[in-house]
Amino acid sequence: MRLATRRRRTTGLEHEQLLWAWQSASLLLGYPDDDLRARLPLVRRAVEALPDSVAGPLGTTLEHLEHVDWDQAQADYVETFDTRRRHNLFLTYFAHGDTRKRGLALLRFKQTYLEAGFVPDDSELPDHLCVVLEFAATVDAATGKQLMLDHRAGLELLRISLAEVGSPWAGAVAAVCATLPPLGEDEWDAVRRLAAEGPPEEEVGLTPYATPGFDPGPAAPEAGPVTLPMPSFPGAR
Known part of the structure; x- marks a missing residue:
């Protein structure tokens, strides 16, 4: 879903801070x-270097993960993201x-x-939010940001849905949305339609965890899967 991009405004983040926010x-x-x-x-150091509008929501997720029982965190993660369509x-x-x-x-x-x-790396689908954020933070910020803007309605619905159930991961998604320009009315209409109607339900055999075959062709003839690099967080050098 490609959404209109008019009325875009800056978020007040310096470029390097934007990369820290996305990677975090x-x-x-x-x-x-x-x-x-x-x-x-490392994430804690990055968050402390960000403005409150982004550090605040990131910090809620970070603090939860810093103090939660790790087995419980893993169980909650699976329950949150693997069993609910809106998450x-x-x-x-x-x-x-x-x-x-x-x-x-x-x-x-x-x-x-x-x-x-x-x-x-084909171990994860290319549209996974973590992959998109890491790509934006470490490879191509402008292109990564545009991928998020092109799917803004889904991203906003994810933010709203996580907040409604009080998920500890709601803050991280809210922080991502805070790095993007405010939504226009046409974009809010798209979010409302998606919330009311949901995604298409026609099953055609594509599972959420299998990447369709793809030949990269001449764009990278000898390259194999690579891992996205980590950006330089404050205090990491």
């Missing part, structure tokens, strides 16, 4: 494994559901990454 949100919205737990002090971290799902159009949208995401010189 990407980490905090990932599955709470041992790697994430080891990186929480979907795959951006194209909101616009297309499990239909043929979603398959094409996934290919467009992957082609966008290839055109930016990045060959994504």
Whole structure:
């Protein structure tokens, strides 16, 4: 779903702060494994260097993960994101559901990454919010931001839905939305329609966890899957 982008305004973040915010949100919205737990002090330093409009919501998610029992965090994560349609971290799902159009949208995401010189790892779908945020933070900020804007209705519905149930991950999604320009009325209309109607429900055999076959062609003839780099957080050097 491509939304109108008029009436865009800046968010008041410096470019480097924007990258820290996106990378922090990407980490905090990932599955709470041992790697994430080891990186929480790094995320804490990044969050403390951000303005309150972004640091506040990020901090709520971060504080929860800093103090929660880790087994409970993992169980809550699965319950939150794997069992509820409105808590979907795959951006194209909101616009297309499990239909043929979603398959094409996934290919467009992957082609966008290839055109930016990045060959994504096929272990995760390219429209996963954590992947998009990390791409924006470490490879191509403008293109990554546009991917989020193109799927803004789904992103906003995710934010609203997580907030409604009091999810500890609501803050991280709210922080991402705070880095983007305010929605126009046409965009709010799209959010309301999506909330009322939901994504398309026609099943065509595409599961949320299987990437369709894709030939990257000549864009990266000898490159294999690569891992997105980490940006330079404050105090990390």
